[in-house]
Every structure is written in structure tokens, then in C-alpha cells.
Amino acid sequence: MQAKHKFLAPATLACAVAALVGCAGLPAPAELDKQAAASMQASFRDQGIAKADRIKQDLGQSACSSDKPPTDAVAEKIMAEAKGTVKWPAGGRYIGDWKEGEKIAQNGRGFTWTDSSNAPGAGGGSCYNCHQIGKAEISFGNIGPSLYNYGKNRGVRDVTAPTAAPIIQYTWMKIWNSKSYSACSNMPRFGHAGLMTEEQIRHVMALLLDPNSPVNE
Ligand code: HEC
Missing domain, CATH: 1.10.760.10 (Cytochrome c-like domain)
Incomplete structure (x- = not known):
């Protein structure tokens, strides 16, 4: 067990270094979001009654799909719009x-x-x-x-x-x-x-x- 652990450590370190180097070349988060949205859009097509515009998110959907919950002000806006x-x-x-x-x-x-x-x-x-x-x-x-x-x-x-x-x-x-x-x-x-x-x-x-x-x- 111990030996295996020692063997893995340098590999893990190499991955971390590679990830860091990789990060420098990554597009900005907003650009990544745009690319992700374009990729989603390109992955679906209209079929029968299911239209590809189903993947368009309104404020309530996009704000609640983030890794952070919406701010109180945004949540109030979503609820007011829903009402x-x-x-x-x-x-x-x-x-x-x-x-x-x-x-x-x-x-x-x-x-x-x-x-x-x-x-x-x-x-x-x-x-x-x-x-x-x-x-x-x-x-x-x-x-x-x-x-x-x-x-x-x-x-x-x-x-x-x-x-x-x-x-x-x-x-x-x-x-x-x-x-x-x-x-x-x-x-x-x-x-x-x-x-x-x-x-x-x-x-x-x-x-x-x-x-x-x-x-x-
Ligand atoms: C996918 C899950 C889901 C389905 C399906 C669903 N609900 Fe709900 N419902 C919830 C959740 C979660 C809540 C708690 C409040 C919230 O987060 O909206 C809730 C809350 C409610 C409340 C408010 C309860 C309270 O004490 O204020 C009512 C009434 C209700 N649901 C009725 C219905 C009825 C009627 C249907 C079917 C037509 C339905 N729900 C289908 C998830 C669901």
C-alpha cells in the first residue's frame, strides 16, 4: 500500500503542474460560457413537437443553474416576474x-x-x-x-x-x-x-x- 502511494505521488504532481500550465491558455469564463452555450445549441435539433428552443433559459433557470444561489435581489426579481x-x-x-x-x-x-x-x-x-x-x-x-x-x-x-x-x-x-x-x-x-x-x-x-x-x- 505504502509503496503504491509513493509511486503515484510524482504522477499526481505532474498532473497538477500540467493543469496549471494549461490554465494560462484557457479562455476567460465568459468566453467559455459562450462556447458551452453554442455547443449546447449545436447538439440539439427540432424533432416533432420538441423544439430546440427548449434549451433557452429564462432568468429563473439560468440564475438557479449557477454554482452560486442567486442574490436576494435577483431572487426577488425572479419571484416578482413569476407572479x-x-x-x-x-x-x-x-x-x-x-x-x-x-x-x-x-x-x-x-x-x-x-x-x-x-x-x-x-x-x-x-x-x-x-x-x-x-x-x-x-x-x-x-x-x-x-x-x-x-x-x-x-x-x-x-x-x-x-x-x-x-x-x-x-x-x-x-x-x-x-x-x-x-x-x-x-x-x-x-x-x-x-x-x-x-x-x-x-x-x-x-x-x-x-x-x-x-x-x-
Ligand atoms: C419535481 C417535483 C415536484 C412536482 C412534480 C410537484 N411538486 Fe409541488 N413542490 C415541490 C417542492 C420542492 C415544493 C417546496 C417549495 C418549492 O421549493 O417550490 C413544492 C411545493 C408545493 C406546494 C406548496 C406547499 C406549501 O405548504 O406551501 C403545493 C401546493 C404543491 N407543491 C402542489 C403540487 C401539485 C398540485 C403538483 C402536481 C400538479 C406538484 N406540486 C408537483 C416539488 C414538486
């Missing part, structure tokens, strides 16, 4: 049918290039991939917090009561564009990215907030 994208439901109808919501939450189907259309409504919410929701489903991910008893824990006894309005609006915003409240959220921006329709969001809203939903039993 500005939220489309409120037609006629103030926030709550659909929790039974439909459960199916959508269970459905992990996204859009692939072989789909004929990427119109919202063809995919699911994949909510269970990251959240515990109903007690009956024992297979769920834990990237996000448990949403079991979501409405009950927040005192929602009647979704039409004025006291329920703030939590209902918060939940809509969170599902429409998760970056509204967490600049570098890992949660898909369901409404903003066109992954779910208004109707689908209404149904998962019901799953979380309707006192009759098994989530709130």
Missing part, C-alpha cells in the same frame, strides 16, 4: 372535482417528441412523484413537502368562505408558477409552462383543498 405570469381562473372558479384531481396527480405522463401535440391537457401532473398527497397512495416521492391534510391543516372548512380566499389564491399561484414563492423551486411551472390546463389545475386544487377530498379526511 406576473399567473393567469387567474375564468369567473374566479378555483375548485373543480377532487376525483379528477386524484387521477391527474397520479398521472406521470409528460410530453415526448412522438406526441402529435403538446397542447396542455394531454399530460398529467405527476404530483405524487414529489409529494405525499392522499393516504391511500403509498408510493410517492419526497422532493416536495407532504400535502396530506393540506386544506384541513390550513383551516379550510368551506372553499367558498372569504377566509379561505388567501390560501386558495396562494395555492393557485404556486401550481401555476412555482417560482412565485420560491425563486429556485424544483416544482414544474404547470400553468406557465403549458403543462396543465386551467381545468386540470382546478381539479388538483380540489384534491388539496376540498373538505370532502380524502386528502382532508
